[in-house]
Amino acid sequence: MKSDKYENNEYYRMQNLPYEKFISYGSQSLTDSELLAILLRTGTKGINVRKLAETVLAKSARYGNGLLGLYHVPLKELQQIDGIGKVKAIQLKTVAELCTRMAQAKAKRNLSFHSPKSVAEYYMERFRHENVEHIMLLLFDSGLHLIEESILSKGTVNASLVSPREVFIHALQAQAAGIMLLHNHPGGNPIPSDNDIRVTERIEQIGMLTDIPLYDHIILGDNQYFSFQESRLMAQAPYSGSVIQEREG
Secondary structure (H helix, E strand, O other): OOOHHHHHHHHHHHHHHHHHHHHHHHHHHHOOOHHHHHHHOEEEEEEOOHHHHHHHHHHHHHOOOOOHHHHHHOHHHHHHOOOOOHHHHHHHHHHHHHHHHHHHHHHHHOOOOOHHHHHHHHHHHOOOOOOOOEEEEEEEEOOEEEEEEEEEEEEEOOOOOOOOOHHHEEEEEEEEOOOEEEEOOOOOOOOHHHHHHHHHHHHHHHHHHOOOOOOEEEOOOEEEEEOOOOOOOOOOOOOOOOOOOOOOO
């Protein structure tokens, strides 16, 4: 039982309210700021821990929605908040990284390279925090087992360039039996650009000539993706219109 000293102490009550709510109602009942308050443990002079957590969220909101912004907010900028020193700033950045890795691990359980949806869900977690385009090449053996993955290029926020020559140098060196391309659209819309379509057609044509087929080109957006294979924008099937797939969950 708490002593009267603590029961009547407003500072103590405000510091520990998120803990008490967690015990009574579970973690899902807590707001983002309350979850951060538990992590931060204490506030600073004149600022209780809940208010400090709200300040952290306000700072991270400049870099993304809610808790997602913690991944991008610079460590030094977190330390500019009164009450957030180096240790607490590192703790916050560590939690952001842990959340990303947990999401990747969850997506990997369902990863199948026969399914564009599962491929998109897995790699979406890898690229969702990137603010420039990345083009990734996946190399496979004859059983569609992943041999190697590599980043071919990192572009500007608007575009990234990929060389078909570079693609097949990688494929030949690895003795790959097939390839797949993925890239992200930082703006969130996965609809392919004219350049995306031209590059895909060119790589597919060269793949036919070299007997190293392009299985798919998947564009990752904000919780949605575009698969050239599913949308029938590849030679294996007639085109029947764009298909943008929403990610579940």
